[in-house]
Amino acid sequence: MTKYQYVDYLWDDSHAAKLDPVERLVYRSNILGTDQRITNTGGGNTSSKIHQKDPLSGETVDVLWVKGSGGDLRTSKRENFSSLYQDKVMGLQSVYAARSDKGLKSPAEDEMVGMYKHTTFNLNPRPTSIDTPLHSFITGRHVDHMHPNAIIAIAASENCEKLTAEIFGSDMAYVPWMRPGFELGLAMQQIERDQPDVRAIMMGQHGFIAWHDDDKACYEQTLDMIEKASAFIESRYEAKGGHAAAFGGAKYETMGDKERLAIAAEIMPWLRGRVSGSRRMIGTLQSDDKLMRFVNSNDAARLAELGTSCPDHFLRTKIKPLYVDWNPQKEDIAALEAKLEAGLTQYRLDYAAYYEACKHDNSPAMRDANPTVVLIPGVGMIAWGKNKSESRVTAEFYNCAVEVMRGAEAIDRYISLPQQEAFDIEYWLLEEAKLQRMPPEKELDRQVICVVGAGSGIGKETAHRLVRDGAHIVCVDRNAEAAQATAKEITDKYGLGIGVAGTGLSGCGPAVGLACDITKRDTIRTMLDEVAICYGGFDSVCVTAGIFVAADTTGHIPDDAWALTYAINVTGSYMVADEAAKSWRRQGLSGKLVLTTSANAAVAKKGSVAYDTSKAAANHLVRELAIELAPLVRVNGVAPATVVQGSAMFPRDRVIGSLAKYDIPYTDDEPTESLVTKLAQFYADRTLTRSPITPADQAEAYFLLVSDRLSKTTGQVITVDGGLHEAFLR
Template sequence: MKTYTHVDYLWDDAHAATLADPVERLVYRSNLLGSDRRITNTGGGNTSSKLTERDPLTGEPVEVLWVKGSGGDLRTSKRENFASLYQEKLLGLQHSYAARADKGLKSQAEDDMVGMYPHATFNLNPRATSIDTPLHSFLPGKCVDHMHPNAVIAVAASANCEALVKEIFGGEMAYVPWMRPGFELGLAMQEIARARPGLQSIMMGQHGFISWADDDKSCYTYTLDCIERAAAYIEEKYAAKGGDAAAFGGARYRTLDEPQRRATLAAILPWLRGQVSQQRRFVGTIQDDAAILRFVNSHDVPRLAELGTSCPDHFLRTKIKPLYVDWDPQGEDLAALKAKLAAGLDRYRADYAAYYAACRRPNSPAMRDPNPTVVLIPGLGMIAWGKDKSESRVTAEFYNCAVEVMRGAEAIDRYIALPQQEAFDIEYWLLEEAKLQRMPAEKELARQTLIVVGAGSGIGKETAHRLSREGANIVCVDMKREAAEATAAEISKKLGIGIGVAGSGISGCGPAIGLGADITDRASIRAMLDEVALAYGGFDSIIVTAGVFWPSDTSGRIPDDKWALTFGVNVTGSYLVGDEAGKTWREQGLKGQLVLTTSANAAVAKKGSLAYDTSKAAANHLVRELAIELAPLVRVNGVAPATVVKGSAMFPRDRVIGSLAKYQIPYTEEEATESLVQKLAQFYADRTLTKSPITPADQAEAYFLLVSQRLSKTTGQILTVDGGLHEAFLR
């Protein structure tokens, strides 16, 4: 077996031998290639195999091109992610294209061909095929890999790419200058392959490369060979120029130490999120590893950042260029950084509008959001933005790839970017716009980060799960951090996305994280909110479900310390959360929601729960006071449950038994806890008008309504979810 330094060789002959279906072998090859981010980026690249199938109509053998369909990721692709087309029909489309192109309608012909691919579909396969289909169809190999390795793109994005291809590959790899992916590029490659029998690879200027062979293992191995050769050449030249110490012209600034970095980012991120979210809200991801810090701290970063990315796959996510802020982390303070960011954002938006105006076509879609999706700050690292956590992480990944491309290109030559018009024509391609329009509508709480305090159990846990289904990022907070982390893990597992942990870094967290906080301690609340800023860039809404209940003793009294604890959690804690979060909401400048938990007991005086009931009455009024204090930016409301027994942390077995005894409800000590809980819940239900037990899910629905825009004009109100407890009716 060959050994590689710059890629991983993962082919397993024993496993491949178990795959009798050639399509499954294509899937296997694709998954191996996609699993190594040095070979291709998330969602990037495509693979294919030309296979003999039996025509479902004629029963005759026909050649079918199986190629990765539009969208999806090679690492996780399955059979259903591949399109299947009659190879003969695809080749026949060349005549149709030529007829259109000969009339001077080459650009329109490219788009027309995409509309023709469905007519070549084999066996009613519903998967839409890729715009790269001609590249796979028109090349001679039975198996074709089109990859976007950083090392190869570094060669492709070099000023003297063609000469470098000859130097590195000795004539084994051909070269084709930049062309937009599609029919014309496929035809150009076909001519190159015909003119050079035995050729197995072509470098695609400023894009990537394509390789082929007549069996899947040989194709996989040859693809790795090409990447290995390019990477080895780059690393040799890089080392000769001084390696990391000399990269990008050497260091101009020094990195702040980790505590300073985290404190600065936590302070600036909510404000920055508000600035880039003026049209639509974004979620952030920080990358501050050694590689990205080496880049943002360097002498050459202003020049290279302004050039933008080269590979089309990159700038579809990262926009034409990032925003670089020339801030001295050792000599300037936070106020200076904020001022430079503000000026930089204004300049960036103006530049983007000028780019659109200069490059737009008569039929171009309307200008998209002009805010940057990548921000580079010396001493701190990179902040990437996206519609959700997943997209912002991919944006960070793509710009990280771009940095690696720049590093390689500068090591062997001089990095160049695509001309602006070419970049624009990719970014605003009508086919790409049509793909965006076909995407499902965003979920109701998409683009938002919601904090649920008390998410470790009961109502809070149920609420966290309910809100996650609506597309929000969920921050699960609990006094017991491990309980919060467990809820976050459950949410992540349900969503099929990796479990998140708090902190900065490109792999820092997923759609849910678990944090610990004591809401009676302002410093603990601020530390938690700072963790949220580092994880997501900021937050939109907070729900407080945390609470304590301490019953009176048999004489009707409650210890002074337990009285203080009850008010400390149920009233002061909610106030501190709202007051501390208000600072962040004002920094962001984005509308938000705060929902506190009160109780039906707030309106019903009864024996045995003096501290709890009076604290909840105070919480009712706290809702109204905070609604005034935080207006007009934040809506503040409350949810008032009646007694929730099932799933509540406030009702351990001993309290359930105590309540059953208090109300003289028959039970036995041997009964299962679930049976005891059901008896008590039904007792409380029978006191209501609906006669149904109140559940955590009932409460979760109320919290969802209040953080959504369904009640967007409601603030300072208490939404009662008590099954119809007539004693609590307003009077």
């Protein structure tokens, strides 16, 4: 067996021997997809032609199992594969020939996708891929179509055909760029007929396909081809000077981590506001050494302008990124903003011109003209997507594009896909149909919401409620471990998403846990800057943190306890709002701020004067901030009545104290849960609804206020108190 240096060999005979033929295909697909040097997220196709019994005739037939439309090889399961009668798929060639003979070549290509449904085996509902003909028309029983960086570097070289022959000899043939589909499948079929010794085909500016009649041999052959391409590229790369000479050598230097992250935290919310023209975007920052070698190089501007070559890449990264020629050693952030502003304006003009020059009569309307990849020397790459997972995948794909350019420039000269071909992929009606089939976005998709106090109680419940409707949640708490625990609960349930992690906080998923003490302004600013680096900015802030300090047995509240109560319940909320406002103004995107007050703000009670008056101040703080932050930010409050169940403000000793205060019978050895239930019901019985108030009840109010359901409501305090008539306005 070949000793591999540039790919991971993961085949396990003992594991494969336990699997049925379809499970072996899934296994092969998973181990190929695990190594991103072999194929990118969501890219590539695998197939096996398997003998199975026809459920209708009972006869043994040849069934083509091929990865279906969408999905990712690394995570694919059996249900992600289409199953088709192989003879029926082959029979579609005559249908295609009849239609293309009438001058309907391009429409016939698209029409054939609908015909695959008629070839489905055993009512398998998985939609088949546009690459199906590539797998069916090749005679090999097992076929791998991959997008390795090393192979695409050859495919994207000016002299691809010559290099393919030089590197692989007669083992690999060459086919020039063709859009995936029937025509490409037929071209590959003809190549195999003309060159029976060929074991693989280089697909110009796309990737390659390899096949074998044994599945393990097919896997090893795929790895062999990638290994050979990688070794060839790396030897040429080192001969040309290696890293020091890559991309024409360094033009700029990377900043130190502290300075770089400070610039990123400042610029990302500003940039997010400008690339979120039609719909809000979530960002990922990446600045590892490999990427910075490209971004800081002399050739970065030239190569970035050429754009990407592989269709899988530019569907995420667009036709090209926005490169900003900013000198991190000599220019300040004001100069960076000016260059970004000018660059964004020109990018939109270029994209509109590209659309107008390439569109067809039936092309979909022009999509968002903002870049999804922004390259800044010294700082790195900022990738954008509809959620964190998508922005990370966009970053992954541009990393692949950089590696392709590095390889192509090492062995030849990098070329990109012609604009018309790129447009015909980006605006392909089949791709548009795939977009239209995607489920509608959730109510809080594309939103980043900071929940301050998320380590427990109402804050924890609110975090779980908001993520359910699509929000990215920043779980904030003075206790860092509690914040991270809530974030982990969310990511354990919803997953971390897919794509590269990037660096630092850019690796976060749908939730991240951060520490912050809202009585200290510097920790608030640090937390919000970390949010900017992680997601690009934020949309809403919910402050659920609070404190209750009871009077002593004489009814006295010490001065330090009074001061702490106001520091957390009033001043802390103000400082969070004040620091968040700076970021909201940088973004220029509308936001929502929700503070927690209390029914006690309107009800005078014995023994809680510090808490009650602080919450009365918080009520008015809501109204003041609504005026101060209008019209950009809506500010509202949630006023709970006493929440006992699940509240961090009701430890066992306070529950017992309250039971004693209200002469509610209990025993010292009674379980805490029983004590809490008694006290909660006591408070419930004082309300009109007679039902205990829970953190989930409060979380629903936060959801309403951060959504657009109450889009014209600001300066209001919504009570969630079960109908406490003592708190009625008067």
